[in-house]
């Protein structure tokens with residue numbers, strides 16, 4: 001089943017009074033359960049693509065459908081609902097709200113969805129245990145290592161069982177051991193729960209792990225290893 | 230509940246900044262409350278002095294008397310006066326007769342304001358008589374005893390026990406003179422009073438005026454000024470049957486100078502309070518805006534995760550509300566303590582100004598006390614809460630407009 005479909009998408013930003021083309025006519029289709037990495041040099045448009053897929057932004061032209069939502073046409077409100085219910089996000093850094101504990105951060109999306117506290121607690125506690133994070137629930141983000149923070153972000157992203165999880169350079173600030181761990185965790189979730197992952201990286205170590213690699217350059221797709229799922 | 234917890238923790242992120250702002254708001258609230266209570270106490274005291282020296286909380290006159298002060302507009306004290314004295318809340322009914330006159334001593338003569346009063350009844354109430362030695366007041370009054378303003382006595386060269394002549398024009402246009410004894414000297418501190426007042430027995434003065442046993446004014450003194458609302462209609466009721474068509478007048482109408490002076494003073498108090506509260510609002514806006522600007526990324530993240538802008542706004546406004554609640558409680562406590570102190574110990578202005586102050590034609594002591602006005606304190610406290618909430622509106626809107634794509638870029 002096609003989960004993500006981008007048709008001739010372009011994205012232009014205004015930088016000063018100059019127009020910058022970040023994505024130039026991109027076509028991309030991703031099926032449910034895929035594990036895709038967007039590769040490419042800095043400025044190639046990886047973040048822009050993820051922002052569009054995640055409904056954080058709208059394309060300048062082209063049409064796109066993600067998890068049944070035609071996000072290029074959606075209103076702000078619809079996009080917010082779409083993000084809340086369909087997408088899990090993991091950002092490069094500054095993922096967590098500093099005043100909330102690890103568990104509260106992990107529950108944050110569930111809380112926004114209005115899931116009752118006991119169910120939230122149960123689900124997050126289970127995930128903490130599953131991902132080897134027991135005992136860290138009550139720590140504040142400031143008292144966690146970078147790798148631990150990213151794991152909390154993963155728990156938050158998958159706790160609501162979204163249709164897809166987007167991770168933009170989620171391992172960029174981590175040492176190689178932590179990046180490998182994090183990646184294994186995503187692989188594990190992809191395999192056991194069937195969660196679709198789309199993430200960006202320019203780390204060869206990470207790219208190597210992916211089943212499908214889409215390489216961008218100057219906002220265009222230069223290669224796609226194709227779906228091997 | 231969740232946003233309350235979150236708001237509380239966010240306020241504690243910059244403990245010092247939050248505390249300073251809350252302290253500022255609390256102290257401002259306390260200041261406004263205390264200042265109001267103090268001025269309320271001072272006004273009540275001024276009204277009290279004013280009405281006792283002047284025409285009472287409620288005064289009774291013949292129609293037109295207040296406008297013309299025509300001595301012919303007198304009326305005979307009637308049994309209704311005693312009825313009025315029995316209305317609950319009425320402390321005393323003081324009949325008075327006013328007459329312009331001339332005082333002559335062996336040395337000088339002066340125009341005077343002759344007041345005929347029931348001196349024994351006035352003694353405990355009238356501030357002009359209060360400073361007189363007790364033996365002077367307690368000795369039974371003789372028909373021709375008179376109290377004379379200090380300045381006037383000096384100019385006429387009179388001392389305790391001196392004799393002098395008072396001349397008046399009676400109702401038929403004839404001059405009538407009588408000899409009086411100076412029984413006591415009135416030192417009111419008000420120039421007009423000290424240089425022109427002579428107080429004598431009312432029966433004597435009205436008889437000189439050829440009016441028999443008459444009065445121009447019934448000054449009704451109440452137990453406290455707040456009872457005027459209930460006493461006033463009762464007085465009116467009792468005057469309905471009076472043959473002269475007597476009218477009851479509130480002190481505000483009978484003493485417009487004092488009333489207006491208080492009113493204008495109160496405007497300045499309000500204005501000052503308004504400025505204090507406006508500055509407080511700016512302070513709260515500043516603190517919240519600063520804290521919001523520092524957290525734009527966080528708001529961007531929250532919005533990215535799918536929170537609605539309304540929820541982000543709510544979070545910031547909850548922070549404002551919490552600051553308001555804490556400030557309201559702390560400020561009211563401080564304001565209450567300060568008021569309690571000023572109610573009991575008073576505020577002594579005597580080191581800074583002459584012992585007695587004149588305000589709106591009324592003299593009062595410079596040791597001043599506050600008066601509780603709890604409904605008003607609660608009103609200002611509620612106002613502070615609204616201010617804090619209002620001050621968080623704009624910061625809340627700013628926060629809710631964080632652009633996730635922008636705030637999460639370049640980290």
Ligand SMILES: Nc1ncnc2c1ncn2[C@@H]1O[C@H](COP(=O)(O)OP(=O)(O)OP(=O)(O)O)[C@@H](O)[C@H]1O
Pocket residue numbers: 013014015020021022040041042043044045046047048049202635638
């Ligand atoms: N908000 C923006 N305003 C102006 N230009 C932007 C904006 N966002 C991205 N761009 C530009 O668009 C192009 C693509 O940027 P994008 O962030 O998508 O690349 P990227 O592949 O994620 O790069 P990196 O590896 O450095 O994160 C770049 O030239 C960038 O400068």
Ligand SMILES: [Mg+2]
Pocket residue numbers: 046047048168169
């Ligand atoms: Mg990027």
